Structure formats: C-alpha cells, structure tokens
Amino acid sequence: xxxxxxxEWKKAVTPELTAAALGSGALPVLGTPYLIAMVExxxxxxxxxxxxxxxxSVGTLVSISHVSPTPVGMEVxxxxxxxxxxxxxxxxxxxxxxYDACGxxxxxxxxxxxxxxxxxxxxxxxxxxx
Numbered sequence: 001x002x003x004x005x006x007x008e009w010k011k012a013v014t015p016e017l018t019a020a021a022l023g024s025g026a027l028p029v030l031g032t033p034y035l036i037a038m039v040e041x042x043x044x045x046x047x048x049x050x051x052x053x054x055x056x057s058v059g060t061l062v063s064i065s066h067v068s069p070t071p072v073g074m075e076v077x078x079x080x081x082x083x084x085x086x087x088x089x090x091x092x093x094x095x096x097x098x099y100d101a102c103g104x105x106x107x108x109x110x111x112x113x114x115x116x117x118x119x120x121x122x123x124x125x126x127x128x129x130x
Contacts, residue, residue, distance in 0.1 A: 001092060006081040007046035011038060013072050029069040030076065035106050036064050039096040042078045043110050047092060057112040058120070060091070064108035070100045080110065090114045 011017075017034040019025030024033050040059045047057045070076055077099050084093035091113050098106040 001047065001050050001082060001085060003082050003085065005046070006079060007042055008077055008079045009038065009042040009045060010075055010077045012075045013070050015072055018072060027069070028072055030071075030105070032064070032066040035066050035076075035098060036062050038076060038078045038098065039064060039080065039094075039106075039108070039110050040112075042080045042096070043092075043094050043112055046080060046082075046094075047112060047114070051114065054117055055114055056117045056120070057092070057114050059110065060113045061111040062108070064096065064106055064110075066106045068100075068103065068105040070105050074100045076100055076105065083109075 013030045015021060015028065017030055018028045019031035020028045022031045022033055024031045039062065044057055051057065078096065079098075080094040080096050082092060083095050085091070091111060094110045094112070096108050096110050097104065
C-alpha cells in the first residue's frame with residue numbers, strides 16, 4: 001500500500017439498494033447508506049489484497065456528501081485513493097468519489113484500520129458476557 005494508489009469498484013443500482021427499500025428515504029434512488037457501503041467496500045477490497053493471513057480491515061471514519069441521485073438500473077463507479085498511512089501502518093486514509101453515467105454523485109473521505117481478526121472478534125464477543 002502506498003499513497004496515491006487507487007482502486008475502482010462498480011455496481012448497478014438494484015431495487016434493494018434504494019432509499020425506499022432501506023427506509024432511509026421514500027424515493028426509489030440509490031440510498032446514501034448504500035453509497036457509503038460502496039465506498040467502504042472499495043477501500044476494503046483495495047486493502048485486502050495487501051493484508052497477511054489473519055489480518056483484516058475495519059472502517060473507522062466516513063464522511064461522504066451524496067450530491068446527485070442515481071436511478072435503479074444505472075451503474076455506479078466508486079473510486080478510492082490512498083491519501084495517508086499512519087506511522088505504524090495501521091490506519092489508512094482514502095479520498096473517495098462516486099460517479100454514474102451522468103457525473104459525480106458523491107465524494108468524501110474514509111479511514112480504515114488494520115486489525116488482527118481473531119483478537120478483534122474476541123473483543124467483540126466478550127461484549128456478550130456483560
């Protein structure tokens with residue numbers, strides 16, 4: 001991983017990805033929570049190709065502006081670019097942009113942390129003991 005690396009991921013908007021289906025709105029357009037999930041997925045896929053066995057990445061921060069609606073059936077292309085890596089290499093910052101055939105639909109930033117999967121899940125499961 002290095003600053004300037006970029007990754008793109010594409011997906012068509014289906015009825016299940018709409019604001020109306022999720023309940024985050026009433027209209028049959030790409031829901032903002034799904035746009036955020038698309039950004040996270042693109043960054044996850046980028047990082048996953050560099051991680052050792054037993055490691056994963058988790059989202060820690062998302063700031064996305066959803067600036068234009070996308071109808072069902074139109075493809076969305078999400079592009080993430082590495083803008084920063086912490087000194088210890090565990091935090092990776094991304095700029096993000098999303099487009100449909102008509103132009104920009106969203107942009108912002110995202111941060112992911114590299115974790116040891118087993119330790120992370122152990123910590124999570126201990127919450128059930130409370």
